[in-house]
Amino acid sequence: MGNKKIGVFVCHCGTNISATVDVEKVAEETKKNNPGVSYTTTYKYMCSDPGQKLLRDKIKEEGLDGVVVAACSPKMHEHTFRNAAIKTGLNPYHVEISNIREQCSWVHPEIPVGTEKSTDLVRMMTEKVRKDKSLNAIKVPVTKRALVIGGGIAGIQAALDIADGGHEVIMVEREASIGGHMAQLSETFPTLDCSQCIMTPKMVEAAQNDNITMHTWSEIESVDGYIGNFTVKIRKKARSVDLDLCTGCSSCWQVCPCSKIKSEFDMGLGNRTAIYIPFPQAIPSKPVIDRENCILFKDARKKNIKPNDSKVCRKCIDACPIAPVKAIDYNQEDEIIEVKVGAIIVATGYKELEDGLYGEYGGGKYEDVITGLQFERLASASGPTEGVIKRPSDGKEPEIVVFIQCVGSRDPAKGCSYCSKTCCMYTAKHTMLYKHKVHHGHAFVFYIDIRCAGKGYEEFSQRAIEEEGATYLRGRVSRVYKKGEKLVVLGADTLTGSVVEIEADMVVLASAMKAQDDAMEIAQKLSIQYDKDKFLSEIHPKLKPVESSSAGIFLAGTCQGPKDIPETVAQAGAAASKVLALLSSDELEREPVVARVDRQLPPVFSTCIGCFYCQKVCPYSAIESEDIKARDGSVIKTVARVNEGLCQGCGLCAATCRSKSIELDGFNDEQIYAEINAVEFN
Amino acid sequence: MQIEERTKIGYYPGCAITMGSSSEEYGTSVLRVSEEIGPELEEIHDWNCCGASSAHATNHKLSTALSIRNISLAEQSGFKEILAPCPMCSQRLIISQKDVADDEKLKKDVEDAIEMPCNGDVKIINYLELIKNYCMDEIAEKKKKTPKDLKVACYYGCLLLRPPKVLKFDDPENPTSMEEIVEATGAIPVDWELKTNCCGGGFTLSRTDVVLKLTNDILECAVDAGADAIAVACPMCHANLDMRQKKIEKEYNRKFDIPVVYISELIGLALDLGPISLGLNKHFIDTESVVNAFA
Amino acid sequence: MIEALRKKAEELLRSKTVDVVYGYGEGSVPERTRPVFITKPEDVNKLTWNKYCVYNLTTYLKKQEARKLGKPAIVVKGCDAKTITVLIKESQIKREDIYIIGVTCTGIGEPPATKCKACDVNTPLIYDELIGEKIENKEFSFDERYAELDEYEKLSEKEKWDFWQKQFAKCIKCYACSSICPLCFCDRCIVDKNQPQWIDPSAHPRGNLSWNVTRAYHLAGRCINCEECQRVCPADIPLNLLNKKLAKETEKNFKYRSGYNVDDELAMATYKEDDSEDIFK
């Protein structure tokens, strides 16, 4: 077992490694000192095609049955080099990576130090390789169904792509209708086509696609299982309307008495009734009762009785034409349904920074200081003002509008230091929409830098300045305060070095794009990583932008970071293609890094004594008990057994087992012992 | 009078409002009111300048030592809390306390300079904090006069609230503590925008033009908001708004004639204390309209 | 007490409720008793009870030689009974497989063992039959129960190291400590695993330190403080100090005392969201 022929391939990585590590010396030292090493070489780019060809050829020529590639982090190319080994017939789990770039050459500048450390790191891996055992991929059945969390443009696009790929999709949307933030926009840059016109067809297509099952007004309760075999519990919040019976005829929300409720869809500019559909093109165009504000539910709560027993107001149910059973049901309860899916796409979108955070700009006190999305609603034909730009306070047409860029973004003091990427474009769009609707009006824009970097984006923002005549002032606004009817905007214009004071009728804040409030909760339910701004983290920013840290879970859209619609749709397509690849095979090959309980010939059978500590600590309850029986059926001993399908390879059981009768393949006792043994400091 | 012995806190007048100084009416009204309500104020023996003016701009160690000396004196006479009505003093004392706490070397130098230890657990409060923490119920209880629709614009200026991370007093963008006190006296606080705008402060001598512009905006905004008087809690703001008002009127040929009173004077009037004893006769713009409102 | 014990044993054997009674018999010298396994009713008068019955008989519940004799009744003091609770929780025995003869005890061993100073199980917490009248179990504070450790915890780092190095140097790796321990029931102990050999079998300071630390750690949250390991150690190493230190840390951090309640989760097999993490940066 011990006399493996090991090949060591030390990579220059251009100069990333060889600049601070003497790769030749490492190779030479390894050949001289490490037992079992029969071939060593160095190469400029191991991950390149010729590099991998070198690897494959040497495995065959030298008859290697163990390989150590000393290069970048295993997180980068472990897979690449293991696939190269597969092609030569060598079991991939005899290939180990020494991380001598991210954790050595890049962080230790002096050559002697880096070289010595790299030699140690290589020795640790050659020792581990000597103890590596062949492991074969575990075949696991794949549930041919995908789950999409979030019904915005990202979720819709992903769901459509997967459905077109012939697979079933379950979409879960928290609001009463799909559409997300894009539905709230008026026109979209850079082509100024109206968002409703390009999105509504997609929403309808998604609704009518029989591969897509849509759950609106629903949230994810819990996610268990692993790639190919997720079990997801969905909480269908009580709508108080039976979706099958209701035809969306609108007679109920026409008669609803309490109609002064601030509409979330209209960002508080318009009102809605207690029983409502968020916007005319809502899909499904069936209402939901807002149990917080409906006077019937309030009364029921006060009297602590069943909602249907309250007689305070029955207008909507009376108006409902559906017979014999009414489509409205006050006593409807939340319902938990469980679905099995093979892959999950997270498209939960973003949240616009609330303007209350900015005391300097009136902190939500002045009605005429609005956010970007609120301006979208003003400009939108289906908005509260049917597209006429009016001041929310007195409805007058604003003569002078000041747009303030980077409100919240690029401002560490207010908690987000990143750039929200889309505000420069949508502010330029806003000045155009404003000028198209208020020809004699004048738009001022306070900016730090204009970042319009997409295709056709620069031309779009230049058009706002040259053709639409918007005045761009490079500087920040220090204060906005009300003076009579006007809003005084105190700012600076750094290009002329002067203080600027504009008496405006309306101020639009280009608010930052922040992660959803419950982003952390979703991440922990799916056990995927999130960054310091609570945006969900992709495994690798360049090479794996749509894959999350958990296998089988993908990310699309602004939940992963600020981006505009074209990028979101592109990501949705990418995530969908990953899912299609996953669902294309009947069986899924899973990393064979799973736990294994000791099994021996009689009379010992197994060193496991059946204390089942492992079963108690296993997060995936992947450990069952097995009775070892004698020929006459009597139980000799009860021992633990691992269900390879459920085991995720965390190694908790191996560390808890006192007699070490259960070990994790790939990180078994001998391998870890060999690594620690090889750490020897001389 | 309460039975139990009234809590005693240190009183640090500072150069601007002590007896015989330019804004002594603020000091006298604070002391006069404290004889009626709130804790007993005892002037810190042998207090010195708080190092606000030019000192803190030119010599950081000197100004810190000056402030810390006052605090150490208070500590030695057993005070746990010090009232510094003038915001320039309270700001300077608080910032010095923080500087010394954060910088061991500075602390050692300061202690050597003032030959006294400073362990910095004394709390510095401004006049609004004093009234809000101790006197709100007493005012309601002891109020004798309620003014007939006297509309008052509360003006905080900047030093009471800034720098917010250090002073941690009220909401730096939209403070309400003075409004609450004015309401307690029976007057009606008006909602206006420039209550935290700077009045130009120390530039009143070197750049009078800038001060005129800033104070004009403030007065204009207060008058437009329908205020009959402006309440302040800072001698510098009072000087710029009251003493300069005639010059502003001449410069911008606009009549304001709006009296600028200290919040302590308002409380005094509500408690029916003699206007003279509150120093109301020492203002440039006649405060008669305010006094009559309380009649 | 002895008469009641013998009468009960005879009754159990005659009625075939059990096939064997694990009890204490006369020792080779008056000051010692030895485990006896009574299978015939007429041998019951070999059973005795006195202050020398220090042995924790529950260790035989996991020895095949004893269990070959059939369904056992077992004589247990309060401290020994706690072992049965742990064995049940670690699915090593089923409660219905054994008949427990509890004996009230007010202190065992000559001079009395240190565990008896703060003993709160004079009456066993679990039994089918109780010999001797029930004694109200006293409550002892956390400090009283771990008073024995204070003297050692006060030592400086160097003094602690030197003390334990001197003690561990005496260890001859005879493994009497783990053979006697009723909770060291692994068929193949970690020290017997030689691929890889985590713990050096040799009796030199390096091997002795890793053995004694690992043996103690593997009893964390399990040891019920019966002090047998310390009694049987031929090199007279104060082994129970290590177990007691771990019991103290387990109780301090997780409010868990081993062997008192058959329902609560085993300390080292579960976690709480708010476990203390002041040692984590």
Next chain:
Amino acid sequence: MSDETKFEPRIVAFLCNWCTYAGADLAGTGRKQYQANVRVIKLPCTGGIDPLFLIKAFERGADGILVSGCHPGDCHYNSGNYHARRRWNVFRPLLEFCGINPERIQFSWISAAEGGKWVETINGVVDSVRALGPFEGYHKINAIGPDASSEKS
């Protein structure tokens, strides 16, 4: 500077693959320099780190050990770090009781996004162990080896 003159502490770090190892990689991509005394051993989860590994690391000459993984709640395997936390809350006082300075075994939570914290932590461990000096006790018993009976310590 050869070994004799200046003591260079030898640190072994057991890192969890999903968080701290990725954090260390991030420090690499950020080119954040730190001291090279550490040798990293990657394991799927801190929950998979057995106290035996630490004893063996000391037996192979380590002066200090760092165990680091995901922040509680972030574990890729849900509860791995919770079990680990419970384990170390008990194992470390045992070693301290036997006279091993607790500063020689340090624990920390470092997420995949905290490259800076990795550099701070590892430099902190190296400096604090350098202050403690070489692990005399363990090096001595490693050297003695088998013929302990003839050479009384």
Next chain:
Amino acid sequence: MEKTLKKENFNSLITGLKDKGYKTIAPKKDNNLVMLDEVQSADEIHLDHVQTNNSVKEFFLPKTEKILSYKIEKNKVSMEEPEGFAVKTVIFGSRPCDAASLPVMDKVFNWDCSDKFWVERREAITVVTIACDKCDSYCFCTSVNLAPDSKEGSDVLLTKISDDEYLVETVTEKGEGLIKELETVFSDPAGGTPERQIASVEKKFEIDKVKPWLDENFVNKVWAEFSTKCIGCGACTFVCPTCHCFDIVDECTMSKGDRVKNWDGCQFKMFTLHTSGHNPRSTQDQRWRQRIMHKFKYYVEKFDNILCVGCGRCSRVCPADMNISEMLEIIATEDNQKE
């Protein structure tokens, strides 16, 4: 050549030995144990005990001993055998039964190959035994053809004749040489036959009856009955002066390693475990039988010596109070013979 040793001369004896380059081992109190250990001065010596907890075996066959060490540099292996492990030593105050174990074990250590670690130590160590003036119920030396004052294995035998004086009898040349070397320390006997204080050890069983029974009773229920209480801990084999089984294991790191000889014992369940998993002696009664058989049958057949000196340590240390003399009494008693 008759001599006496006064107690007050102990100090000069110890210092004399030190000057002559001897290392001195003597019984020392170590809280509630009496252990044979290196002493520097006489007042450390503790003599009013029945038997030391450890036996002299430890100084001839150490509990752990490096028999070979190797280093690997640049793929070349260099080996090295330990030198100087046998140090000129005097064991002062061992008991006659301990001393008697040495010649018994000489036979096995010089059997098909002479074990240099044992032989060189035997030459280097001089055994000065003190006859037992008291015993306890565990001692049964008289039952195994020995006595509290037997001379086997000793170089010099001291016998207590008064509270502070011992009669010195040299047994071997090595003993004589030692006495000559330290002439001054000893004094001439006062004349007349000194009254020797010797313990009287009651005979427990007839040794001659043991082997014949063992020859017939490989299968017997007494083995199981007696050994049910044995927990297989191995303490008895480690403290026994005549148990000499050992295990060899390699302890190595990447670049160097040691081949180590450690005590082992037939009572461990792993002792006879085969790699296949089969264990010829899987239950404790088989192991207990093996212990008795080896000591009183196999060793006798091979070397014509009983591999037991009756010191009683195994019975004293046994957690389960299994008394070996009690077992032998059962074997040697009349009615048992027939079964």
